[in-house]
Amino acid sequence: MAIVVFYALMVVGYYVTRFGFNATSRDTRLFTVLAGVVVMAATAFYFGRDLQRLSDVLRYGLSAVAIVAAVNVVTGQRPVHCALSLLLVFLAVAGLFVSYQAEFLGAILVSINAGAVIVAFLFILMLIDLRMSLARETSLPWNTVTALAAAGLAAVLLSAIGGPRNRPVSAPPPAYFAYQAYGAGIEPTRLGEPTPEEQEAVRLGLPHPLRPIRGTTRALGWELYTRYTVPFEVASLILTVAVVGAVVLGRIPRNTRAKGDA
């Protein structure tokens, strides 16, 4: 699969760059950083040269950023750097969501995960003594075993996804137009064959010429509060339990409070 090679080359280029930044000799540093940047740029150019639509360019770029930052999260040495890499992952994934017409999800991913969750992690990292938190990581043979296990699982998933066939974009199903009209709140459920102009607009990835897209948030909220009311309420219950649980876990027990520690 071409995309796997793309991500692998991007990660390799990133690693070469990072290695170069840490090199001791000045010439080595310059050469290695340059080599890494060249690898990444050449990969981006080679794999991006046939892309037609802006959304595809965005998706390739953002997914590469997400993969590289994710690799940095799991292999980085300093916990704070890992947390900031995770922030980058969330921002890139939010961009992917927006490219998939999930604007509301992108917004809540930025505000909840990239905002609150990362801040909570950073708070704890800062509160806990960093010398303590630099836990000894696993040894090299165990790392290899772990990497092989994770790669095996990813390979199983990849084989389920399928081979290297790169099918052309098929004509959108008629429901697509109902979807767009629903999102725009104009004609709730008009099903039917799209007109030639509409087909052409979809093929080019343009917004709809007749029914302007105003985002899918409205329709998503409609679904969430009508069809999925019960799961939504259960989720709010889960959040309440989480808040109460976090308070109980974080509370200092009464008998140790008098000693004044922690």
Added chain:
Amino acid sequence: MPSAPVVFDIRTALVFAALMLGVGLFGLMRRRNMLLVLMSLELVFAAAAVAFVAVAHHVRTYNGQIFAVFIIMVAAAQAAIGVGLVVGLYRHRNSISTQHWTGLKG
């Protein structure tokens, strides 16, 4: 060299999600720092959410986006509980390395 892709189709999005899941699982198994384990878990959640949203866009329905909303909710709840656990266990053991929390091993 492999042939350059033309579009970022649904298959590509699923490959991306699978790779990110693999990276997250690697971190989950490798890391000894409890907070970094939680961060790897967030990567796994994000991979699942991307797969749901991409498929929802592919089949033009909202169901996948609804699932992604719930995934983000659960991820937030998990982060709150996980951070609370880390703080509580740090008080007991003075460390956030998972190697020091083996009391339930027997």
